[in-house]
Amino acid sequence: MGTSGKVIKCRAAVAWKPNAPLVMEEIEVAPPQKHEIRIKVIATGVCHTDLYHLFEGKLQEGFPAVLGHEGAGIVESVGPGVTDFKPGQNFKYLNHVCVSVGDNVIPIVVSQCGECRFCKHPKSNMCEQSWKSLSTGIMPEEDSRFTCRGKVIFQFMGTSTFSEYTVLNQIAVAKICDDARLDRVCLLGCGVATxxxxxxxxxxxxxxxxxxxxxxxxxxxxxxxxxxxxxxxxxxxxxxxxxxxxxxxxxxxxxxxxxxxxxxxxxxxxxxxxxxxxxxxxxxxxxxxxxxxxxxxxxxxxxxxxxxxxxxxxxxxxxxxxxxxxxxxxxxLFGGFKGKDAIPKLVLDYKSGRINLDEFVTHTMPLDKVNDSIELMKTGTCIRTVLNVSSK
Ligand SMILES: NC(=O)c1ccc[n+]([C@@H]2O[C@H](COP(=O)([O-])OP(=O)(O)OC[C@H]3O[C@@H](n4cnc5c(N)ncnc54)[C@H](O)[C@@H]3O)[C@@H](O)[C@H]2O)c1
Ligand SMILES: [Zn+2]
Ligand SMILES: [Zn+2]
Missing domain, CATH: 3.40.50.720 (NAD(P)-binding Rossmann-like Domain)
Structure with missing residues (x-):
């Protein structure tokens, strides 16, 4: 049954402490629990908010963590109670499009539970469920599915896309069409939508x-x-x-x-x-x-x-x-978009040419080069670097 239900060991860039380069580590990613989805991250953008938390926010807490919150990937497996997402563990590339049985998805930093006062109000996207983690920048410890060297690793902004696999609650995942370039539409997970x-x-x-x-x-x-x-x-x-x-x-x-x-x-x-x-x-x-x-x-x-x-x-x-x-x-916050509803439509806007994403991608590199991408952002020499996280 492949990786479903098992702990996955994979590569991730870990921020062990503030103001220090990220370190490529092997981490353990636990299987998704109730209402959760484990995602194989295909590509991720690097946003200034990642830097803010790492270098500029004067934060001493919330470490060690896996940063990155502008990702796109495929559903690898789902926990109990998840019915809207289809898992699939293999994929191949065809003209830059990731072909897989698993749904293509974009993790969203501002979740949409659909139940709370804010989700129900037409004027707000400040879902109560995501605001809990956004105010501290990290998910509560008990919600993290990452460990490394025996330590719990925090999930930054609930997403943590600088990792080959991540686990999110289904309220923080938007399902998108099967044929969009994930190394472009990942930018809709934060910067461009914002x-x-x-x-x-x-x-x-x-x-x-x-x-x-x-x-x-x-x-x-x-x-x-x-x-x-x-x-x-x-x-x-x-x-x-x-x-x-x-x-x-x-x-x-x-x-x-x-x-x-x-x-x-x-x-x-x-x-x-x-x-x-x-x-x-x-x-x-x-x-x-x-x-x-x-x-x-x-x-x-x-x-x-x-x-x-x-x-x-x-x-x-x-x-x-x-x-x-x-x-x-x-x-x-996040452009006022209710993410689960809006992101799939923005992906279609990209496909129709109404939204340009290609223009934003100035650099592309593998996840291993994440510190180079941070340097580019610090020095203002990029618009967006897209990191290719998983290639097989
Ligand atoms: N509200 C939200 O939901 C949300 C979401 C994502 C990012 N952000 C924030 O948006 C901001 C921009 O993010 P980004 O990824 O585009 O960052 P970026 O670093 O790529 O861009 C910032 C730009 O501001 C310019 N700049 C710096 N000082 C300036 C000044 N005094 N006057 C005019 N321009 C100046 C820089 O040259 C740079 O081009 C960051 O603060 C980021 O944390 C907010
Ligand atoms: Zn809500
Ligand atoms: Zn961002």
């Missing part, structure tokens, strides 16, 4: 509007694409790294601004460019000073500014007059 949804769901960018996107990494570029698909007439990309400008232009940015090249505050620069401020701004950096600038760049009366960048160590501030004057300041 930025795209922040524009279309949270900001609700309107036809003909003027938008500004701060930070042109994968999240910001996806926000640019969202503004474009929503019909914005002008999209101003803002980044201190001009290497990002080419991709931004090809995904829909009409103007590009480097704040370092101006002696005035960036909000004044944008205000002058747009006759009083933009209709929508999106902060995709994770820097509280930039969040303030993004708010200040909006037009008074109706401007909407969305915080997408991640930080939970610094407070932010703004003059109340900004809001009194009629601006709205809001935030967006």
């Amino acid at each position: 930025g795209y949804g922040a524009a279309i769901n949270t900001a609700q960018v309107t036809q003909g509007s003027v938008c500004a996107v701060f930070g042109l990494g994968a999240v910001g570029l996806a926000a640019v694409m969202g503004c474009r698909n929503a019909g914005a007439s002008r999209i101003i990309g803002v980044d201190i790294n001009e290497d990002k400008f080419g991709k931004a232009r090809s995904l829909g940015a009409t103007d590009l601004v480097n704040p370092k090249k101006h002696s005035k505050p960036i909000s004044e620069v944008l205000s002058e460019m747009t006759n009083g401020g933009v209709d929508f701004s999106l902060e995709c950096v994770g820097n509280v000073a930039v969040m303030r600038s993004a708010l200040e760049s909006c037009v008074r009366g109706w401007g909407v500014s969305v915080v997408v960048g991640w930080t939970d160590v610094d407070d932010f501030s703004a003059r109340p007059i900004q809001l009194i004057a009629g601006k709205t300041w809001k935030g967006s």
Whole structure:
């Protein structure tokens, strides 16, 4: 019966402690328990939030852990009570598509239990079940199915895709069509869905509007694409790294601004460019000073500014007059998408060409090279690296 019901030994990149390179280890992955699914991870993106937890979050707890939360794979086996997912233990590649009896799936960091107050409310994707692990960055210890060298290894953001196998509750797994490239649609597990949804769901960018996107990494570029698909007439990309400008232009940015090249505050620069401020701004950096600038760049009366960048160590501030004057300041988690419902549709949008994912993948490498991919992200020399996790 193959691997079903057995402990699997496989390769994973383990973060033993903060601020240190990940170490390739053999780990043990327990079989899925009630309502759980064991996934063979095929490919995973590397998101800035992985770095944040490892290097920038000042976190000393939650280690050792397996990071990675932007993955795609196939269902290897299922635990009792799982009826919606089909397992299958072998696959082969055909024109970049993974052919398997097992369902193709994308783990989701923001689960959708379908039962809680937040899942039932049309305005929120903050499922109570996922928020429990998101607030600490890791799953509770008793939910982890990983061990290594006799120690429990935490599952970062409930997903842990820097491993050949991972185990998730079925509420955190989206089933997708059989014929999408997993080394592309994995980006819908976090970065691209986050930025795209922040524009279309949270900001609700309107036809003909003027938008500004701060930070042109994968999240910001996806926000640019969202503004474009929503019909914005002008999209101003803002980044201190001009290497990002080419991709931004090809995904829909009409103007590009480097704040370092101006002696005035960036909000004044944008205000002058747009006759009083933009209709929508999106902060995709994770820097509280930039969040303030993004708010200040909006037009008074109706401007909407969305915080997408991640930080939970610094407070932010703004003059109340900004809001009194009629601006709205809001935030967006995973683009406001309810993952189980939305991801399969986003995969179809990729297949139809409405969403571009290929443009985001600047580097591809095996999981063993994960530390190189982290270096690329730190130095701003990539948009997304896709790690090929399992090749057979
Ligand atoms: N809200 C969510 O659900 C969610 C989900 C995923 C990622 N995030 C967060 O989104 C942010 C972006 O993620 P990413 O993977 O695209 O990161 P990234 O590092 O690839 O991109 C960040 C970009 O911001 C630019 N930048 C840095 N300082 C700047 C400044 N002062 N002004 C303008 N641009 C500046 C960088 O040059 C870079 O291009 C991170 O904070 C990440 O943690 C949030
Ligand atoms: Zn829920
Ligand atoms: Zn992410």
